[in-house]
Amino acid sequence: MPDTQIDTRPLKAEVKNFSFFYGSFQAVKNVSAPFREKAVTAIIGPSGCGKTTLLRCFNRMHDLYPGNRYAGEMILHSRSPDGSVRPLNIVHPSTSPIEMRMRISMVFQKPNPFPKSIFENVAYGLRLRGVGSRSELSGRVETALRGAALWDEVKDRLPQNAYGLSGGQQQRLCIARALAVEPEMVLFDEPTSALDPIATSKIEELIDDLRERVTILIVTHNMQQAARVSDYTAFMYLGELVEYDRTAKVFQNPGKPLTEQYISGRFG
Amino acid sequence: MLSTEQVIRRGQMRDRVFSILGVALTILCLGVLAILLVNLCREGLARIDWQFLTTFPSRRAAKAGIFSAWVGSALVMLVTGLTAIPLGVAAGVYLEEYGRRNWFTSLIEINIANLAGVPSIIYGLMALGLLIYKWEDWFGDKTDSIAGLGQSIITGGLTLAFLILPIVIVATREALRAIPQHMREAAYALGASRWQVVKDHLLPYSTGGISTGVIIALSRAIGETAPLVTIGALTYIAFLPPAPFSHTESGQMVGPFAWLSSPFTVLPIQMFNWVSRPSSDDNNFAVNAAAAGIILMLVTLTMNTVAIVIRARVRKKVKW
Amino acid sequence: MTQAAISPKELSVQAATRLRPIERTIEFGLLLAAIFSVFITAGIVYVLFSEAVPFFRHPDVSVWKFLTDTEWTPLFSVKHFGIMPLVVGTLWTTVIALLVAMPVGTIIAIWLSEFANAKVREIIKPVLELLSAVPTVVYGYFAITVVAPAMQPVYTWLAEAINSVLATVAPGASPIATELPLFNMLSAGIVMGIMIVPYVSSLSEDAMRSVPMLLREGSYGMGANRLTTAVRVVFPAALSGIAASYILAISRAVGETMIVAIAAGQQPNLTANPAEGGATITAYIVQVSMGDLPHGSLEYQTIFAAGITLFFMTLAFNLMGAWLRKRYRQAY
Structure with missing residues (x-):
């Protein structure tokens, strides 16, 4: 992994010899990669290459279904309020999946707001963490909605049902929901695949703004999107990590012929 | 060989005939329902007045009322609802959201499917044997407080609760299954625990579906006669169960739950009693039966209509 | 984000551990x-067996007699314990109910x-569906x-009409009764x-609507009309689901109580x-329950013997129905 060494940003997460199994099927094969703090890393690859599977490991989504198994290490360098850094193995059996989901938020492929009010959607994660006071909730909800560039559009209708929003607004609401809890990382699983081009460009702008505050991992089908928003790109194929490097390097001067073929659209 | 035109015309003809047949049979069925209602109303509507609702049964048909019957029905339903709804919803939640697929959960599922097909009178036999007699054999001598399940409101309520439990469980499971998986994932991804997902999201979102099932189940229970006859609900009750903290004739104050062990009758049993009695022109119990039938139909049709409306609304509203 | 003294994520860790118990x-x-x-199931099986076993052990009763005796008179002075008359009564009312419900229900379903x-x-x-929500005691009154x-x-x-035909075809045959009693199995x-x-x-x-459109399109595509498509393509494809609905109807009819108790005599x-x-x-169970039979008497036990018969009859139909439903679910 040549180029990443010059990056001065500390490591936020890393996977080491990491594998994932759906029953006996190995969907992620022995992947190793570092993820820099406050950087955007894109995971690309053809359908079924394991990129979404890998992403969902970060907040232990696979624990919801029987028969799944993790192997190897997936480390989160968790920063305490006092500044000390503590490595946590996300997939270790003794690690609470709930704790990992509280530290690492996720934005899904299809906007999936709860059928509750806009306010309650954003406040839900905070309520789970025991934030009860109305004034603190309002403050944090506003901050999160501003962070998701949605505040101006919804500030007058916070008590209304979130299903009244457009698809793009719903997705930004889901981003606000993920941001409200001040996660250490945010996972995006093809966040714009269900949106029109205008809504897509808004989400991309948003991701661009967010990189200063939080570490981002984004799975995308869209190579232009990966090139536009990410600092690093990981290319996966058949469960293996084929190439991982700075985005500019991957797109302009890929190290592997397979990467080059995929990027130039010869398969996938 | 027929020409294409002939074949087409013959096909169209057959389609039209079948269409008419389908409409006719549907109208016939609804017509039967209408005749049933009209007949009840013609016979019994004039009999319904305040006096009918507030007097006890009597040997004189014209003086008899359904006071003890509808109060009995209401109290039995209270016990049934308070038992079957929490139990059924909890069981449905467990099977749909907690239980892993293994031999144990499939045993429970097969069992529930079979229970749903057991005739109601069998539940009555079960309650008679178990809640009344075996209970007395096992606990009768030791503690007075639970000895008296007897032929009481609590026995009747529990019997009907067992009867409708499968309906509530199935309705709960279907309502939960209708919630898309990505709703659950959204909540889990924020760090919610399983129970938090259930209580903050799944139950609130499935309220419509569950209540449809619950209302239909209760409407079935309110019209049930056979299991309550089997456990020995009486047909002639000329008093109401004791109200909480009321005083008996001897001046003793009764507890808040004394009504639970009171003997009772219910509306359908009262109607059955009047139907089976010989009627004459000057002592016409058939009229009373029709009047009780009108009340019974009013309650069940209202409940079913409410359920239909809720179901339609839920379907229209939800788009996830 | 410059917020709050305690970061919510630290609260979270405690919350997560606190929740577990x-x-x-x-x-x-x-x-x-x-x-x-x-x-509940265990209770049903236990009660039915624990009350029916002493019945069959009684010196006046045997399983053989129960199944073969042609008379059921447990409440008379000369007691007979043959379940057949009750089973036949149950089957008659069930068959008549099905002769109504199967064609009418199927045609309405296709329509x-x-x-x-x-x-x-x-x-x-x-x-x-309101038709099946009407309390059965009301149906009994209606009957x-x-x-x-x-x-x-x-x-x-x-x-x-039948008698006059009989008289010409077979002069020796005894004519059938021309009076229908008010309480009869037919109207029930x-x-x-x-x-x-x-x-x-x-x-x-x-069941029919879960048949994929593709099958219908195949039939329409060849120029078939609606009825042909419905009868030749959709109906056979949905057959096991339809059969399951018949089985459920049978099981309902076998277990139905108040209509027959009121209207069948x-x-x-x-x-x-x-x-x-x-x-x-x-109807027999209801009839006996209306009276006041002492617990533990032979007459009391007869209703459990009748109940166990009913239970196994419906259980057989229910298992058959469940098996059919499972089959049709797997079909697509």
């Missing part, structure tokens, strides 16, 4: 609720699924006040049939003529 308790509670249904438009279907289906009286002249006319069965129409129509319609009657009165297993 409550979670376990709740899960255990929910599990108990799910297991409770098994206790709703293949002919009616979506809007009509959405309205008609729940309204038809003796409307259906049976209306049937009497029809039956008399029919019976006289017909009313029961109306009650179970929705079981057939709704479930069959569900209550004398056990081993007869080949459904126009006579008769008693079903369920």
Whole structure:
């Protein structure tokens, strides 16, 4: 992994010899990669290459279904309020999946707001963490909605049902929901695949703004999107990590012929 | 060989005939329902007045009322609802959201499917044997407080609760299954625990579906006669169960739950009693039966209509 | 984000660990609720057996007699314990109910699924389902006040016609009765049939609508009309679901109590003529329960012997129905 060494940003997460199994099927094969703090890393690859599977490991989504198994290490360098850094193995059996989901938020492929009010959607994660006071909730909800560039559009209708929003607004609401809890990382699983081009460009702008505050991992089908928003790109194929490097390097001067073929659209 | 035109015309003809047949049979069925209602109303509507609702049964048909019957029905339903709804919803939640697929959960599922097909009178036999007699054999001598399940409101309520439990469980499971998986994932991804997902999201979102099932189940229970006859609900009750903290004739104050062990009758049993009695022109119990039938139909049709409306609304509203 | 002294994520870690015991308790509670249904079944089986076994052990009774004796008179001074008259009464009312519900329900189901438009279907289906929501005691009243009286002249006319045919074809044969008694299995069965129409129509319609459009398109694409498509393509494809709905209807009819208790008469009657009165297993249980039989007496135990017969009859139908439903679910 040549180029990443010059990056001065500390490591936020890393996977080491990491594998994932759906029953006996190995969907992620022995992947190793570092993820820099406050950087955007894109995971690309053809359908079924394991990129979404890998992403969902970060907040232990696979624990919801029987028969799944993790192997190897997936480390989160968790920063305490006092500044000390503590490595946590996300997939270790003794690690609470709930704790990992509280530290690492996720934005899904299809906007999936709860059928509750806009306010309650954003406040839900905070309520789970025991934030009860109305004034603190309002403050944090506003901050999160501003962070998701949605505040101006919804500030007058916070008590209304979130299903009244457009698809793009719903997705930004889901981003606000993920941001409200001040996660250490945010996972995006093809966040714009269900949106029109205008809504897509808004989400991309948003991701661009967010990189200063939080570490981002984004799975995308869209190579232009990966090139536009990410600092690093990981290319996966058949469960293996084929190439991982700075985005500019991957797109302009890929190290592997397979990467080059995929990027130039010869398969996938 | 027929020409294409002939074949087409013959096909169209057959389609039209079948269409008419389908409409006719549907109208016939609804017509039967209408005749049933009209007949009840013609016979019994004039009999319904305040006096009918507030007097006890009597040997004189014209003086008899359904006071003890509808109060009995209401109290039995209270016990049934308070038992079957929490139990059924909890069981449905467990099977749909907690239980892993293994031999144990499939045993429970097969069992529930079979229970749903057991005739109601069998539940009555079960309650008679178990809640009344075996209970007395096992606990009768030791503690007075639970000895008296007897032929009481609590026995009747529990019997009907067992009867409708499968309906509530199935309705709960279907309502939960209708919630898309990505709703659950959204909540889990924020760090919610399983129970938090259930209580903050799944139950609130499935309220419509569950209540449809619950209302239909209760409407079935309110019209049930056979299991309550089997456990020995009486047909002639000329008093109401004791109200909480009321005083008996001897001046003793009764507890808040004394009504639970009171003997009772219910509306359908009262109607059955009047139907089976010989009627004459000057002592016409058939009229009373029709009047009780009108009340019974009013309650069940209202409940079913409410359920239909809720179901339609839920379907229209939800788009996830 | 410059917010708050305690970061919520630190609260979270404590919350996550604090929740665990409550979670376990709740899960255990929910599990108990799910297991409770098994206790109900166990209770049913236990009660039926524990009361029926002493009945069959009684010196006056035997399983053989129970199954072969042609008379059921446990409440008379000369006691007979042959369940056959009750089983035959149950079968007669069930068969009549099915003769009404199966054709009517199936035709309505085909019409709703293949002919009616979506809007009509959405309205008609729940309204038809009201038919099975009517309390059965009301149906019983309906049977003796409307259906049976209306049937009497029809039956008399029919019976006289049959007798005149009989007189010419086979002069020696004894004519059939021309009077329909008010309490008879025929009218009870017909009313029961109306009650179970929705079981057939709704479930069959569900089964037919789950047949993929592709199959219909294949048939329409060859120029078939609606009825041909419905009967030749959709109906066979949905057959196991439709059969399951018939089985459910049978199981309902076998277990139905109040209609037959009110309208079929209550004398056990081993007869080949459904126009006579008769008693079903369920009607017998109701009849005995209305009286005051001492717990533990032989008469008391007869209702459990009758109940166990009924239980196994419906269990057989239910298992058959479940098996059929499972098959049709796997079909697509």
